[in-house]
Amino acid sequence: MSAEAERKTENLPQWKKEEVGELEQLIEDYESVGIVGITGIPSKQLQDMRRGLHGTAVVRVSRNTLQVRALEDAGLDDLVTHVEGQVGLVATNDNPFTLYKELEASKTPAPINEGEVAPNDIVIPEGDTGVDPGPFVGELQGIGANARIEDGSIQVMEDSTVLEAGEEVSADLANVLNELGIEPKEVGLDLRAVVADGVLFDPEDLDIDVDAYQSDVSTAAARARNLSVNASFPTATTAPTLIAKATGEAKSLGLHAAIEDEELMPDLVSKADAQLRALAAQIDDEEALPEELQD
Amino acid sequence: MEYVYAALILNETGEEINEDNLTDVLDAAGVDVEESRVKALVAALEDVDIDEAVSEAAAVPAGGAAAGG
Amino acid sequence: MEYVYAALILNETGEEINEDNLTDVLDAAGVDVEESRVKALVAALEDVDIDEAVSEAAAVPAGGAAAGG
Amino acid sequence: MEYVYAALILNETGEEINEDNLTDVLDAAGVDVEESRVKALVAALEDVDIDEAVSEAAAVPAGGAAAGG
Amino acid sequence: MEYVYAALILNETGEEINEDNLTDVLDAAGVDVEESRVKALVAALEDVDIDEAVSEAAAVPAGGAAAGG
């Protein structure tokens, strides 16, 4: 704790000192500490989420000023800028990438209300709305969806983006979304930044593309296989391929050189026959061909 | 088919594919040679690039492997 | 391939595929016949059903050839 | 790709693919190990069926690297 | 395949693929290293352009396909 921080803390009321002390202890006890946004999470749900994380991560919500104080005291200034709005501290001994995955997976969809800012583009999907013909088609068109009445119900003809991320939701849009049961928000602990072993990770860093890794694994395995086969270094995995390759090479040579080998004979005969047919195909005069080969 | 095979043998050995040579090969194989077919074949092959035609057959899957085809 | 072609000619004409017949056909085609290859060929073909091998090939659409033709 | 290769060694030997083990292998190979890459790999592979990905490799030629592995 | 993976790690990091380095990497991965396999790998890779061998699909010549000519 720096001398300056010490002095600041001294001026705090006792309960705040204790709160800051607890936060500092939390920060000290875990390898990774981050900031999570908790905006829009009803307290009941927040409690469930905290319970769900039990064993992997701890979430602690307190006044922002106290969080900032504790972070500064712990030297985690990188995180201070993320303490804004409704946030809490999250602490874990888990891999921060895993933490991020878990938090993302625990998010649930929620309706968006008039006056809220869209966190992402809001799209009315193509398809049958299931709503009977009526004024609703006008409401859909009014918010910019390509809708019309077809086959006795209101259909959306194509995916229609009705609001872009960052724009405010109008009363009309909120009504339509509500009518269609579209829940465009994802509510949950929103990881804003983590410091793990002194390294700061942003959500973009933490959002790993699992498919890309899977494809990397395939690529790595294919390369190892290629090397094993091409360098003729047999392993239990590649021995069958090497055998097949050697066999193929022998056959290839045998067919190319027309080697009189029992195993090759059926293929050599086939080859001769194929050549015969190929040549016959170049001959226009049917008189020159045996009946079997005439068209 | 034997006429065409005879032509293929001659092609492979570099002998000219003419009536005499074809007839000789077929004779040796015990074929009752029809002169008109030999003539027709020689004429038909005149403008054919046999090596090319034959190597195209390389792309045809051969017997065993391709069976079922 | 000339040795194989020769065997196939004999097969078509119904003549026995033996060393003498093969040598005759190849001789007639001007091939400098190697006795050992003729021997090896006869031995290798002993258990081969030529017609079957041929018909399997025929079952495959004559790929390149036909297309190009 | 060295991080991925290291993971695959551990996978073959049945050792756990965790940060310590990966770091040990890479260290031994003289890699200047980046902890965050190790962490990301461990987290990512939690969701990858490695054996399946490996067997898929049998069917596809080795393309370029995709992720930062 | 762990031996091959070990060689690939060394190749990526630019370390020499020799017995000592391979053994170190495999040791670190908890492999019960067989000296002869390490030796064999080093020998097999001696004249191999690894980057090329890695990207060249391990190809099985299609035996059945009638080779050209």
Place this chain on the structure above:
Amino acid sequence: MEYVYAALILNETGEEINEDNLTDVLDAAGVDVEESRVKALVAALEDVDIDEAVSEAAAVPAGGAAAGG
């Protein structure tokens, strides 16, 4: 590949694919035999059904690449 070819000769003749036999064949071919590679091959082939691998080679679809001609 000479080590693999040697194993395949032994397989065809029904001789056991062991270090001694492989070494003998390779020796006879003038190969400067590396004991470790022989050992590695024997080990790798231990659980491989060679005849199956051989017949799989025959079953490889005839040159997807080459076809189309």
Place this chain on the structure above:
Amino acid sequence: MEYVYAALILNETGEEINEDNLTDVLDAAGVDVEESRVKALVAALEDVDIDEAVSEAAAVPAGGAAAGG
């Protein structure tokens, strides 16, 4: 196919593919060598570029064959 494999070993080691060498290799593998087949093989390979013939066959990614792996 053992005769062909023997030729491939010799080709790989850079030894001449002649009757003596082939016989030595096959002998070492316990083959009851037939002189005429050896002779025939030497004759068949006389003007053949073995490396080209081996690599010429349409190459198929090892996928199918290697699966199981």
